Amino acid sequence: MAERRLAVVLHDVAPATWPDYAPFVDAIDALAVDLGPIPLTWLVVPDFHHQGLCSADPAFIERMNARLARGDELALHGYHHCDDSPPPRTPYELLMRRVYTREGEFQALDEAQAGQRLDRGAALFDRQSWPVPGFVAPAWLMGSGARRALVQRSFVYTSDRRRLYSLPDLLPLEAPGLVWSARSAWRRGASRVVCALQHHQARNADLLRLGIHPVDMRHPWVRDYWLNTIAALIQEGRRPITKRAWVASQTPGAHAP
Template sequence: MVFIGMLQQMPDGLADRCPARLTKNFRDKSDLFQMNCEPIHLRRFSAAFRAFERNKRHHHDLAAKKSGCRTRHFHLVRAPREAEIWLMTDGVAADFLPMLAAAESPVGSLVVSVHDVAPITRPSVEKILTDLKEAGVRVTSLLVVPDYHHRGKSVDDATFISWLRELEADGHEIVIHGYFHERPRRQSEGMREKFLTRAYTQNEAEFFDLKYDEAFTRITRARDEFRGVRLSAIGFVAPAWLLSAEGERAARDAEMQYTTRIATVIDLLTGEREPSRALVYSTRSAWRRAVSLSWNAALARRVAIGQLVRLSIHPSDIASGGVWKQIIRFARRFSRTRNPTTYRDWISKERVTRNLS
């Protein structure tokens, strides 16, 4: 183990006052760094031993009282007993602390996306962003609807656009989310179409079966409207992630750099597809909320082993107490072990990583 190897190579002069103390406590008792006769991995080190602590004057410590020492030291504490306190000089601690920090560094990424952002949903979205920030998530991908349910263009609301610009300046990302976020019912729909467009989503699967020309027109219109008010959107996400093959081709031709589906993130420039199932909730009824809570509790354990975790939030989620508590719990948990980021930044990082490999 790297810790033991480093300790064994340390000169005795680094030990505090009594060289034998470091030798006795660390060199000869390397089993102290083992749990159940197995080496402790770096990420488990700080869990097995309390972190190095530094006190300006540690004359209250048992070991310090015994030695009469009044200098400043780092010390490693395993248990509150005198026999298990080992003093370390600043030089020794300086070698250890960076390794402990590296061992606890976040692994993987977390993208939190807020869907259905529009002037009418702004109050809920503001509360969502406040709660997420308190939970450790400071940046999100904001999926903005250009003309939510035909209630008026988002770009015509100057206050709303100014708010979006401020969020973008703070690190949030603006994403095009459909155009109307609405799909009219059709007479010739089969059972599959009815289920996906009426039951799975409430008449909002706008790009589910949209033909290429109309899909291209709506995406480019949204792109140009956002550019006209100085909003930078390079991603397109269809409502409910229901995007036809022609719609995906239209998004690529409309200069969108990525899109997402419920289980995949797609780089439209390179064609790379990253499997990653989104955590998402349905809150339209009590039974949907109950199923969502159980499903996502199990899904969260499965997606935690992947490189990318996606947490997708809708404005209605915050009105459901149980759902919102679970969302914030997930946000806290994943933001402690992962880097919160946006789709834009995650895609850019992945491209660099692939080019270097």
């Protein structure tokens, strides 16, 4: 049987969200002292909610450089992480862009718009000498224009709620994930139930992803859920791995950094 793996993925990473994440990341590093290395995948937003480029914050850049030096991975996570496209025009768009999320930045962009944001994000990474192996759309939502733009660029992978995709051929790799919707009490209650079911269903998956968000950190019992789940999965035999390393292990001819 193949070794089972675990990807710990921090979403919406930016200077504005660092105060939420800092104690949690310290706690993960403390777990690693006893459980072994826990490399993290950081999904970095270049200009989170139009608040300014993350590259303009020297402390943030220093932190990300330090995480890379530890063996972590940085991936591009949209550009603004907010949906500033024209209002939804169909019931499906209304559902996905206003009910499921209001931050599906790449759902309604056309190919040219998506390509411009992908290029600007990749350029920001390049200026910091950060590898940019992956692109993950905010809320995992990409319209057809964004997909066309993505496959024309040099990213190694992308992902949705259930799969990773090797690029440019969009080869699907099963990778179920757990994620909470923590922005309201009823969503947190529902997430506890849904995650328990999904965890059980994915217990034999080769890779299990944990999709963690800054808002999770604002609720102590959600934060504790993630820490306890990470520890339990490692103790059960799952070995932490970055998303890029996992894709490389599954894709002939690919190489992890």
